[in-house]
């Protein structure tokens with residue numbers, strides 16, 4: 001199934017994002033998480049692409065396994081980092097041969113220790129180039145990409161970032177998924193600005209339930225997402241009580257999702273961090289199953 005066909009505001013889909021674990025034990029635990037989340041009938045799940053090393057093969061293996069074993073549509077992320085176009089073609093061929101129909105194409109972050117992204121010789125500088133490459137080659141993938149309601153961390157201005165997104169979408173993207181955000185106002189404003197410049201593909205909000213105080217601080221530092229003052233103060237107050245942090249994170253994300261659904265989003269993508277409880281609670285509540 002092509003994901004673009006399940007992104008529909010009249011029947012929004014929930015989707016879950018995982019990362020490829022480094023160890024076999026981690027893989028076994030992730031597959032349990034997938035099993036625990038399966039009863040929520042996700043429209044699709046996705047597996048991120050690592051910065052390098054063995055987890056990259058795991059992305060291909062995991063999406064193949066999940067799709068075959070559980071029947072859930074599984075999308076592979078793929079980045080330009082460290083890859084020549086021949087290597088990228090090879091990964092795409094493996095995905096295609098395994099029956100994977102959807103890919104999320106990204107540039108990726110600069111490797112550790114580098115502040116500026118530099119493509120390898122024969123590689124790509126921007127996600128847009130990778131999208132164009134996949135469209136020009138003999139592939140039939142449904143293509144997703146990333147977008148940034150608060151602006152990408154490297155961009156000089158949100159306006160530039162939006163123009164780059166437009167070029168990326170025009171190169172052949174079917175839908176985009178947002179970076180995580182904790183304040184829906186950023187999403188609604190972004191969608192309005194995107195539509196104004198002619199970006200017409202579905203824009204799926206990405207939601208990360210906060211389950212750990214330090215983790216959310218690390219993520220927001222990395223991706224530049226704003227934590228609303230009230231939520232930050234509430235978190236600060238309960239930061240030494242892990243259960244209270246989870247409850248607060250779940251409550252905040254549930255309210256965010258309710259508003260997003262009420263205003264007609266085509267789906268909601270959850271950054272699960274390979275854990276099921278928080279996502280299960282939120283989606284269970286949204287589906288009236290809690």
Ligand code: FAD
Pocket residue numbers: 047048049050051077078079104105106107108109110125126127128145146147152153154155160161162164165168177178179180206
């Ligand atoms: P691009 O769209 O190429 O943009 C990168 C930067 O370049 C932006 O600042 C943009 O404004 C600028 N730019 C784009 N085109 C031009 C141009 N023509 N001229 C000048 N500037 C330009 N990372 C991973 O490593 N693995 C993953 O699996 C992964 N999954 C992700 C999933 C989602 C939903 C999101 C939101 C992010 C994900 N990331 C992942 C992180 C992502 O790789 C980083 O945010 C990365 O820094 C940017 O990738 P991109 O595809 O958005 O890049």
